[in-house]
Amino acid sequence: MPDDPSFTSRRRFLQWSAVAVPALAAAGAPASGQAPSADDRPTFFSASEWAFLRAAAARLIPADALGPGALEAGVPEFIDRQMATPWAEGRLWYMQGPFVPDAPPTLGWQMRLTPRDVYRLGIAAADGWTQDRHGRVFAELDPAAQDGVLQAFESGKARFEQVPAAIFFAMLLGNVREGFFSDPVHGGNRGLAGWKLIGFPGARADFMDWVERDVAYPLPPVSLSGQRG
Amino acid sequence: MNKTDVVIVGFGWAGAIMAKELTEAGLRVVALERGPARDTQPDGAYPKVLDELTYNIRKKLFQDLSRETVTIRHGLDDTALPYRQLGAFLPGDGVGGAGLHWSGVHFRVDPVELRLRSHYEERYGKGFLPDGMTIQDFGVSYEELEPHFDFAEKVFGTSGTAWSVKGQVVGADKGGNPFAPDRSNDFPLPAQMRPISAQRFGKAAAELGYHPYDLPSANASGPYSNPYGCQMGPCNFCGYCSGYVCYNYSKASPNVNILPALRQSPLFALRTQAHVLQVDLSADRRTATGVTYVDAQGREVAQPADIVILSAFQFHNVRLMLLSGIGEPYDPASGQGTVGRNFAYQNMATIKAFFSGEVHANPFIGAGGNGIAIDDFNADNFDHGPAGFVGGSPMWVNQAGVKPISGIALPEGVPGWGSAWKQAVAEYYTHTVSMDAHGAHMSYRDNYLSLDPTYRDAYGRPLLRMTLDWKDNDIRMTRFMAEKMRAVAQAMGPKALRVYVKNFGDHFDTTSYQTTHLNGGAIMGADRRTSAINRYLQSWDVHNVFVPGASAFPQGLGYNPTGLVAALTYWSAKAIRERYLAKPGPLA
Numbered sequence: 001m002p003d004d005p006s007f008t009s010r011r012r013f014l015q016w017s018a019v020a021v022p023a024l025a026a027a028g029a030p031a032s033g034q035a036p037s038a039d040d041r042p043t044f045f046s047a048s049e050w051a052f053l054r055a056a057a058a059r060l061i062p063a064d065a066l067g068p069g070a071l072e073a074g075v076p077e078f079i080d081r082q083m084a085t086p087w088a089e090g091r092l093w094y095m096q097g098p099f100v101p102d103a104p105p106t107l108g109w110q111m112r113l114t115p116r117d118v119y120r121l122g123i124a125a126a127d128g129w130t131q132d133r134h135g136r137v138f139a140e141l142d143p144a145a146q147d148g149v150l151q152a153f154e155s156g157k158a159r160f161e162q163v164p165a166a167i168f169f170a171m172l173l174g175n176v177r178e179g180f181f182s183d184p185v186h187g188g189n190r191g192l193a194g195w196k197l198i199g200f201p202g203a204r205a206d207f208m209d210w211v212e213r214d215v216a217y218p219l220p221p222v223s224l225s226g227q228r229g
Numbered sequence: 230m231n232k233t234d235v236v237i238v239g240f241g242w243a244g245a246i247m248a249k250e251l252t253e254a255g256l257r258v259v260a261l262e263r264g265p266a267r268d269t270q271p272d273g274a275y276p277k278v279l280d281e282l283t284y285n286i287r288k289k290l291f292q293d294l295s296r297e298t299v300t301i302r303h304g305l306d307d308t309a310l311p312y313r314q315l316g317a318f319l320p321g322d323g324v325g326g327a328g329l330h331w332s333g334v335h336f337r338v339d340p341v342e343l344r345l346r347s348h349y350e351e352r353y354g355k356g357f358l359p360d361g362m363t364i365q366d367f368g369v370s371y372e373e374l375e376p377h378f379d380f381a382e383k384v385f386g387t388s389g390t391a392w393s394v395k396g397q398v399v400g401a402d403k404g405g406n407p408f409a410p411d412r413s414n415d416f417p418l419p420a421q422m423r424p425i426s427a428q429r430f431g432k433a434a435a436e437l438g439y440h441p442y443d444l445p446s447a448n449a450s451g452p453y454s455n456p457y458g459c460q461m462g463p464c465n466f467c468g469y470c471s472g473y474v475c476y477n478y479s480k481a482s483p484n485v486n487i488l489p490a491l492r493q494s495p496l497f498a499l500r501t502q503a504h505v506l507q508v509d510l511s512a513d514r515r516t517a518t519g520v521t522y523v524d525a526q527g528r529e530v531a532q533p534a535d536i537v538i539l540s541a542f543q544f545h546n547v548r549l550m551l552l553s554g555i556g557e558p559y560d561p562a563s564g565q566g567t568v569g570r571n572f573a574y575q576n577m578a579t580i581k582a583f584f585s586g587e588v589h590a591n592p593f594i595g596a597g598g599n600g601i602a603i604d605d606f607n608a609d610n611f612d613h614g615p616a617g618f619v620g621g622s623p624m625w626v627n628q629a630g631v632k633p634i635s636g637i638a639l640p641e642g643v644p645g646w647g648s649a650w651k652q653a654v655a656e657y658y659t660h661t662v663s664m665d666a667h668g669a670h671m672s673y674r675d676n677y678l679s680l681d682p683t684y685r686d687a688y689g690r691p692l693l694r695m696t697l698d699w700k701d702n703d704i705r706m707t708r709f710m711a712e713k714m715r716a717v718a719q720a721m722g723p724k725a726l727r728v729y730v731k732n733f734g735d736h737f738d739t740t741s742y743q744t745t746h747l748n749g750g751a752i753m754g755a756d757r758r759t760s761a762i763n764r765y766l767q768s769w770d771v772h773n774v775f776v777p778g779a780s781a782f783p784q785g786l787g788y789n790p791t792g793l794v795a796a797l798t799y800w801s802a803k804a805i806r807e808r809y810l811a812k813p814g815p816l817a
Contacts, residue, residue, distance in 0.1 A: 060646040066655055087287055094298040094313045096684065106738040107301060109313045147647065154645070173646055181633035182282035197651065198658040200593055200633045203279040205467035205476075207594040211422040214589050216659070224276050 042076075044083035044116070048137070049123045053079060055139035059146045060176045068193040070176050078179030078188030083116055090114030113163060115171060122168030125160035126153060183224045192229030195221040202229070233259045233498075236520050236534035238505045238549065239541030241326025242791060243777040243798045245483035245491070246384075247538045249457065250802035252496040254810065259532060260497070261522055263504040264293075264323030268484050272329075273474030281632040285472040290330040292320040292542075297686035299544060303698040303736050305561060305675055311684050311692065316740040318574075318747055319472070320542040324501060325484040327542060327745060328791070332471040332597025332629050333480050335387045335447040336788035337378045337796070339608035339621075340371035340410050342669070345784060353614060359702050361674045362619065363571055364784045368755035368764035369800065371410055377799035379413050381792065382445075385481035386453040386461045388598070389416035389445035406442035408604040421450045421464065421599040426590040426662040430626040431601035433720035439603040444627060445792075446598025447481035457490035468630025470597025480597060500524070506688060508537050508553035508774060517555075517774050523688065535813075536805070539751075539776045540798075546780040547572075547678045547750035548693040556751075556761050556770045561675045561696070567761040567769075569678040571749040572695065573785040574737075576620065576668035576703050578711035578730040581638040582723035584660040591659055595630025602627075606666075606713055607787040618705040621787045622668035624714045631663070638663065640725040664718060666710035670748070670785035673700055678750040697737050704733050746790050748782040753797075755817075763817035765809075766801040772815050777801055 042050045053076045061070035070076075082088055093109065103110040113121070127137040130149050134141055138149060152158040154173075156166035179188030181195070183202065189195065195202050202221035210217055221229040234256035237244045248258045267290075272278070283289050292298075294315060302309035321327035341348045344366040349357055358364070382389075392398065392405035394412050399405065404420055420443035423431070431441035448470065449461040464479035478485050491497045502525035509518045509531065519533035539546045550568045551558055559569035584590070602625035604610055609621065631637075633654075638661055643653045681694035711730035718726050754760025757769040766781055768774040777798040779790045786793065804816055 061651060062648050064648045064651065066648075066651055069651075085287075091295055092288065092293070092314075094294045094311045096311070098683065100308075100310055103310050104736070106303075106736045106740065107310045108316055108740045110310055150646070176646075178282055178286060178634050182286070183280050185280070186282055194633065197655050198633060198637070199655075200658065203276045205276070205279050205465070205469060207466040207468070207591075208463075210591065211424050211466050211594055212428070214425045216589055217591050217593075224280065 042080040044080050045119070048127065049119070050076065051139040052123045052127055052137070055146060056150065056172060057176050059143060059150055060173055061180055067197055068191065070180050072190065073180050073193040074188045074190040075176050075179035078182070078186055079175050081187045082175065083119070088115040111163075118163050118168055118171050121162045122160065122172070125163065125165070126168065129158050129160065184227060185224050192221045192223060192227065196229045230530055230532045232519070232533040232535075233257045234534065235259070235536045235538060236261065236532050237538045237540055238520060239263075239326060239539070239545065240324050240483065240499060241321060241540065241542070242328040242483055242795055243540035244326070244538065245328075245487040246795060246798040247540055247777065247802055248491055248497055249487050250799065250806065252491065252494045254806045255496070257496045258498070259534070260499045261503040261505055261520070261532070262324050262499065262501050264321075264501065266501045267323040267325055267329055267474065268488075269474060269476065269478060273476045275476040278473055278476050279467070279469055281634050285632065286634050288315050288319070290321060290323065290472065290474070291315055292322045298692060300681040300684050300692050300694045301737070301739050302694065302696055305696060309681055309694045309696070312739055317738065317743050318745045319742070320745060324488070324499070325482050329474055329482045329484055330472050331791060332627075333447040334598045334627060334789040335382065335385055335445050335481070336792045337410065338371065338374075338786060338788060338793045339408070341608045342786050343367045343369060343371055348609060349619060352609065358619060359700070361700070362702065363672045363674050364619070365571070365754060365759060367783060368753055368760070369797070374796045374800055375413055377796040377803070378792065380456070380799060381795035383417050384455050384457065384486055385447040385795070386418060386449045386455055386486065387416055387445055387447050387481070388418040388421050388450035390420045390443040391415045392442075404443040406602075406604055407440050408607065408610050409442075416445065418450045418453055421446050421448060421596055422466070423601060424466075424591075424594055424599065424628050425588070426592070426628050427599070427601040427626040429588070429662060429721050430664055430717065433717050434603045436720055437717060439605045439717070441601050441603055444598060444600040444602050444625060446596065448596040448598045449479045455486055457487060459486045459489045461485065464596050466594050466596050468593050468595035468632075470595065471629050504688070505549065506552070506690065508539070508549060508555060510554065510771065514554065515771060517771050535773060537774045539774065540778055543747045543778055543780040544678060544693055544695070544750060546776050546778050548680070550751055550761065550776070551680050551693070552690060555768055555774055558679060559677050561677050564674060567752075567757070567759065569750055570759070570761070571672035571752045571783050572676050572678045572697060573670045573672045573748045573782070574697065575744040575746040575785050576622070576670040576707050577743050578666040578668065578707045578714065578728070580664050580711070580714055580718045580729070581727040582662045582664070582718045582721055583640050583657050583725040583727070584662065585724050586660060588660055588662075590628070590662045592628060592631035592636070592661060592663070595628045597629040600625045600627035606710060616709055618702045618709065619671055620669040620702070620706045622666040622706070622710040623787050624664065624666045624710065624717065626662060626664045628663070633658065638727060641727055662721065662723070664714060666707065666714050667744070667787065667789070668707055668710055669787040671700075671702060672749055672784040699731060699735060699737060701733065704731050704735070707731055746779065746785065748779045748785045748790065751776050751780040752783040753781040754783060763815070765804040765816045766797060767816050769815070773813060775801055775805065
């Protein structure tokens with residue numbers, strides 16, 4: 001399927017990363033000029049973070065017989081774009097101290113960390129933890145081993161120093177789902193893959209004639225920009 | 230700033246109703262809203278508003294916690310911590326307040342709940358109420374409020390099915406609620422259509438001998454013009470009510486149903502991004518002289534006024550009273566003082582019923598106020614004696630529009646990710662029926678509001694502190710309700726059920742959404758020793774301050790609060806117009 005944008009973008013990423021990774025790793029930020037497409041060039045994540053994010057997204061919502069997964073739907077790009085929003089800087093939250101990070105979970109977020117911090121610290125810790133146990137970073141493990149590692153993060157069995165593994169995992173999974181199911185205007189849900197999977201009609205927003213009918217809704221989803229699934 | 234007759238703090242439903250009523254009385258009204266200007270255009274413009282991530286997930290219309298929030302603790306000996314991220318409740322921000330992003334379930338009240346303490350003591354004896362439960366009577370009757378419920382429904386364009394009108398039963402077998410009190414008029418619009426999920430709930434409930442009825446909904450079932458000349462279009466079940474601005478002029482809001490009329494009045498001024506810091510009092514603290522606010526440029530502005538209306542969200546009203554020194558702060562140790570007393574919430578249980586492919590719930594089809602409910606376990610419609618708790622719950626399917634980021638429930642045991650999760654969301658999303666027991670919540674001596682000793686807002690003022698936890702009565706009630714509802718769910722013949730209900734010992738969880746129906750803290754009543762405001766919503770201590778809103782409720786209702794908030798606001802406005810203006814002073 002050479003026309004499939006996700007395949008094209010993956011190929012582009014590989015071409016680009018082969019050239020640019022050393023520079024990125026050094027600078028911790030993408031180089032300019034070389035990247036073929038803004039879509040494929042993370043603006044927040046470093047090359048190693050990007051590799052982790054792509055690999056994790058591909059396991060959290062895998063491509064399988066039911067259709068494309070998070071990677072094909074552009075979820076990593078979605079998350080990278082989210083990192084440039086006020087939300088990622090913690091600006092939607094009350095962020096005055098004192099902070100009591102070990103408060104009971106029922107009292108909610110009590111850390112001083114923003115989502116950007118959680119990703120930066122969390123991915124480093126995740127790759128460090130994986131390297132310690134498996135001798136390789138997460139992206140280099142096979143899928144079954146990756147699933148085992150993600151389970152250790154989810155359950156909190158993995159101990160990270162600066163951000164609890166379970167909190168990092170929960171944010172990652174939440175953002176992956178957001179990217180899979182939000183309107184493509186935000187960069188994910190390419191081809192309306194998430195909506196087609198479950199039968200969500202997106203922005204159709206007029207069901208007058210279907211309220212009282214016990215039938216499958218027959219029309220495909222439509223996005224804010226008019227894209228049809 | 231030039232003196233005005235009336236200054237209104239907060240422009241949601243209560244503020245808009247007061248502004249309309251008092252400009253009609255010939256008064257000059259200045260309304261101060263701390264959030265931005267908002268209206269159908271541009272904030273609800275189609276299709277831009279149909280964006281779950283921006284609205285419900287990143288919470289575009291809700292209170293900006295970065296500037297001000299509350300702190301929360303479970304008990305008197307705990308240290309409260311800030312509500313840093315929106316979770317359990319979602320107060321509004323901007324013109325229309327929570328009335329712009331609400332769903333539209335528009336109830337009256339069960340008359341028993343207006344005199345809850347008296348009723349329980351009469352039917353079950355004084356010993357029935359557990360120690361520490363501080364429920365009390367509102368001090369106003371259903372009969373007194375009925376004309377105001379009636380008028381508010383006409384303003385909101387409410388759709389529903391009456392049971393009885395002027396004593397004549399009109400709604401038997403048509404979707405009327407036999408437990409509903411009598412009405413002086415039918416609903417202005419017939420009930421909305423019934424989605425498949427609601428139909429199935431109603432059928433199962435009827436099979437069990439219960440009495441299903443159409444939820445009264447402030448989503449218009451047809452074209453409508455209200456008494457103010459404001460127009461609504463028929464709701465098309467787009468599913469974007471709760472958390473969104475209605476693009477279709479179908480969901481009642483202060484912006485659609487009142488503001489267009491107010492804008493015609495030269496007596497009315499609305500200032501946005503005007504954050505009120507305090508009510509200014511005279512030297513003897515018996516009257517208010519106006520309010521001080523911070524304007525959009527960050528300047529402190531004094532706005533003198535003869536009458537001050539506190540119509541911000543429930544807990545903001547309480548905080549402003551505490552910050553301004555209106556009334557005596559409540560002390561849970563002594564039980565003395567009134568401001569902050571009887572803070573209560575809602576007590577929910579939820580069940581998800583999962584069906585195989587032949588039942589098409591199509592949960593993306595939705596209207597915030599529509600649905601089918603039963604009141605067989607609401608208020609005191611059943612014998613609480615053997616049940617051994619105080620309080621009731623309506624139960625319903627209220628399909629408001631389920632979106633995929635926030636809304637895909639799955640049977641227990643399904644993993645949260647991977648191919649198994651993907652398989653399950655594909656299988657269940659369009660075949661899941663969600664139902665709630667929307668329970669009343671009682672008030673207790675040690676659930677209350679006060680100022681926090683540590684945390685401050687962007688202006689350096691103490692945050693409000695909530696002290697709130699569930700009591701055994703609440704858990705007993707919600708578990709009883711969940712079992713009754715489980716039987717209805719089972720009768721629908723699902724493949725699997727998932728029951729969300731609290732256990733004994735569970736603490737109030739601030740992180741997952743319950744409802745935004747917070748009550749009390751500046752409660753109305755007949756006795757100034759146990760209420761902050763009188764039956765006309767007038768401060769006992771500062772007679773030219775009126776405080777409409779759910780802050781006036783002495784405990785939480787089974788029903789959604791907006792209908793009672795609106796009726797009480799009209800009731801208070803009538804007392805101001807007919808009595809207070811002629812002779813300013815205490816009305817009770």
